[in-house]
Amino acid sequence: MTIQRKKIALVTGASAGIGLASAQALAASGYTVYGTSRRPTVAAPKGVRMVVCDVTDEASVRELVAEVLAEAGQIDVLVNNAGLGLTGGAEESSIGQVQALFDVNLFGVMRMTNAVLPSMRARRQGRILNISSVLGLIPAPYSAHYAATKHALEGYSESLDHEVRAFNVRVSLIEPGYIRSTFDQNAVEADAQIAVYDQARAGVRALLDEVMPTAELPEVVAAVVRAAAVDPQPRLRYPAGKLAKQIALLRRFAPAKAFDKSLRKQMRLPA
Numbered sequence: 124m125t126i127q128r129k130k131i132a133l134v135t136g137a138s139a140g141i142g143l144a145s146a147q148a149l150a151a152s153g154y155t156v157y158g159t160s161r162r163p164t165v166a167a168p169k170g171v172r173m174v175v176c177d178v179t180d181e182a183s184v185r186e187l188v189a190e191v192l193a194e195a196g197q198i199d200v201l202v203n204n205a206g207l208g209l210t211g212g213a214e215e216s217s218i219g220q221v222q223a224l225f226d227v228n229l230f231g232v233m234r235m236t237n238a239v240l241p242s243m244r245a246r247r248q249g250r251i252l253n254i255s256s257v258l259g260l261i262p263a264p265y266s267a268h269y270a271a272t273k274h275a276l277e278g279y280s281e282s283l284d285h286e287v288r289a290f291n292v293r294v295s296l297i298e299p300g301y302i303r304s305t306f307d308q309n310a311v312e313a314d315a316q317i318a319v320y321d322q323a324r325a326g327v328r329a330l331l332d333e334v335m336p337t338a339e340l341p342e343v344v345a346a347v348v349r350a351a352a353v354d355p356q357p358r359l360r361y362p363a364g365k366l367a368k369q370i371a372l373l374r375r376f377a378p379a380k381a382f383d384k385s386l387r388k389q390m391r392l393p394a
Contacts (some may be wrong), residue, residue, distance in 0.1 A: 131195045132352070133188075135159045135178055135235060136205030137171065140304035141254060144345035145202055146171045152349055154200065157191050178205045178231030188238040197246060200352045201239045203232040204254040206272075208306055210327065211313025212320040213267035220314045221268045228272035229279070240287065249292040252351055253280050254344075257300045257362070257370045261382075264390050265320075265327045269310075284359060293357040297347055300366035301338035307331050326391050339364040 132149045136142035137158025146158040150170030158168070159176035167173040176187040191198060206228045209216065232253055243249030258266060259273035277296060284294035301307075316324075347363040362368040373382060387393070 129155045130199040132156045132200040134202040141341045141344045142204040144341035145348040148345035148349045179226045184234045200250045202252045208310030215313035243292045244290040247291045251294045255296040255298045296360045299344045299363040303338040
């Protein structure tokens, strides 16, 4: 009799928000889940083994993946969720600050993928789910650098998916809109602020403060992650939540001029 082994999922940035909800959703679906955080956690979520990993550190990433493979024998699903936010005008951040943002949001994904992919290729089986954003589809005033990381992630993921299909490995993007978590509240402020942007920057922050109390919960995104992990016909993009689906539809079909006007109105920018 063949014994069916439990599938293994590895979720980065699993100590809170979307990462935590995704790790718990996968665990509830029968996966053995490893969740990462940069620092040791006091208590692991139910059904999730928390491990320390810094996605900006090549050695940390490779040691973690080697540990999971030695213990579990395989990684079936990789959820690249670890990320940082950055708010401010495009010219208000030093290049060093922007590089640090890319190091987590883009290069961290690449490090994790490069470490996990060889075992998936060898087994000819695997799913890589990259947590993107609607800001990977649309522009976002005063979030230019964060949007740039997500636009880059979208291009990287689409190219990679074409490359690895021959090995029965698929890559998908999960694209949430506003999500009720501490992510936006913990976003880094631009490190070289310019007074002429103070009013507009404050307006964007006020808008976020207004929409967050009624934004969708991380569990909405986690449900999409779980669905994408087992989808027999995996798609490249999975909008997560009502707002994300609306934005994806508008971006695809609305005339550019109308979309631009609507965006500026929503962000309370001058016409």
